[in-house]
Amino acid sequence: MKSALKYLKPYALTAVLAVIIKFIGSVAELVLPLLLDYIIDDLVPLKDVTLIIWPGIGMLVCSLAAMFGNIFANRLSVKSAAGMTHDLRYDLFKKISYLKSGQVDEVTVPSLVSRLTSDSYYVNQMVARTLRLGVRAPILLIGGIIMTFVVDVYMALVLLACVPFVTVAVIVITKKSIPYYAKKQACSDDMVRAMQENISGVRIIKALSRGDREKRKFHAVTERLGDTDFSAKRVMSLTNPLTTLILNLGLVAVIVVGALMSAGAGSVLAVLTYFTMILNGMLGLSKIFVVLSQGVASAERIQVVLEMDERQFVGTYPAGNPDYIVEFRNVCFSYNGVEDNLTDISFALKRGGTLGIIGVTGSGKSTVINLLMRFYDVSSGNIFVGGRDVRSVPPEELRSRFGAAFQNDFLMAESVRENIDYGRNLPESSIQRAAESAQAASFIAGLEGGMEYNLAQKAANLSGGQKQRLTVARALAGDPEILVLDDASSALDYETDAALRRALAENYPDTTKIIIAQRVSSVMSADSILVLDDGRQIGFGTHETLMRECEEYALIYRAQMGEEV
Secondary structure (H helix, E strand, C coil): CHHHHHHHHHHHHHHHHHHHHHHHHHHHHHHHHHHHHHHHHHHHHHCCCHHHHHHHHHHHHHHHHHHHHHHHHHHHHHHHHHHHHHHHHHHHHHHHHHCCHHHHHHHCHHHHHHHHHHHHHHHHHHHHHHHHHHHHHHHHHHHHHHHHHHHCHHHHHHHHHHHHHHHHHHHHHHHHHHHHHHHHHHHHHHHHHHHHHHHHCHHHHHHCCCHHHHHHHHHHHHHHHHHHHHHHHHHHCCHHHHHHHHHHHHHHHHHHHHHHCCCCHHHHHHHHHHHHHHHHHHHHHHHHHHHHHHHHHHHHHHHHHHCCCCCCCCCCCCCCCCCEEEEEEEEEECCCCCCCCEEEEEEEEECCCEEEEEECCCCCHHHHHHHHCCCCCCCEEEEEECCEEHHHCCHHHHHCCEEEEECCCCCCCCEHHHHHHCCCCCCHHHHHHHHHHCCCHHHHHCCCCHHHCECCHHHCCCCHHHHHHHHHHHHHHCCCCEEEEECCCCCCCHHHHHHHHHHHHHHCCCCEEEEEECCHHHCCCCCEEEEEECCEEEEEECHHHHHHHCHHHHHHHHHHHCCCC
16 A cells, blocks of 8 residues: 555645645635525624625635635646556556566466556545545535534534444445455456457457357356445445435434524524535545545555565576586476476587477476576576576576567567567668568568568467567577577478578577477477476487487477388
């Protein structure tokens, strides 16, 4: 809560000004019934119109002050809340961008999206409405009671007796509603997750005619969200009728007391007006409690993310062999901390060499890359890049040595050039060289505008192979020391894949290459090949060595190439 609300500090002056103006407008509103009582009970009986002019002008001034004061204060409140929300969302987005992969796994992407959108909105509403109603409502409530005492003590006592009952009702109801709003936001995360899955898999859903099934799943998710929201609002909906009932009973008692005490018409009218103000004040406070219930729950969810330490520890570790650009020593790793996803992985790769990694789906190929680029830290063992343990190198420095292209990499809805350059301000020669080496230059030339051709969202106006060639070009454009291709040529035909490997060898001879592939043809010419199965290293060596010594590799080769060993 504190982490979220600290963003209001830069807008404190605007917020304070809004409070002051709102205070003045509310006080002016409180003066109106008192002037009305004075005019009706004291001046009207004198039957002198001239005596009413100045009090009438006073009522006009107070009315204008109340109206324009509330309008101006509301605008300042909205401005403060909007500025605070802008800064909060920016920092939350920045924090999310730098979270460690394990932290993202823990919170989940749908939940992060929900916290960045709906949760920040509820915090905005909490601040804006509190600034708007949080001043006016208490002033109308407390000021109305005080002014009622000024007009008539006995009628004021009747109203005052109602306040404790209303206060207890509001507090109890609000306390019960807060857990419901926290649960509602969790259900909102599930809805975002369902939407993401449907949007990402829309082609498969259509191809398999599973639209009805997905509708039923989404209906179940939205129904849970609706039920939770209904439960929260059902509890909070008791506030207004209960408050109104208690105060209306007080109103009846006020009229009865006024009649018994033979109070003047102006006094009764003034007390009834103050009663309306008190009622509005109580209803305003109940609305504040509603937005506070939602806002507090959302602020706490945001605070959890803001307080995460995204920094990766950089320590001192023993050095590795500087003769190798990449070296794994007895590396073990587990995503969940229960069972290993990688077990005792050891290999080394010399500078400028090529390493192929092959294995069935789920064998741990991408996990090797995740550890090498330190998206995750090893459970045990050591990983060295250039003879330095990756945990002893600042992440920015470590990752600046890599160029990476992944199978399902993303492309922005911008021009081809901007996607390859990716804000690095690379020279045109590097971009062109990368595009040619990635076998992308030919299809880029055929696009309308060439390098200036704008991609659609998710590059929907390109084929799968074209997308992969662009991501490879982006990885190459920075002339990396280590190039990682994580199944980045799976959508390429054999001829284009072979041409890509030849271009890499010719145009980037000093770049160390790590190629993850499902096809033997993509890695068989590598200097070394790592064969994985169920997170274990079952083979390492050249193609010829593995054909002799690794039965699983030989089986993959025969299955794909149709040749006997």
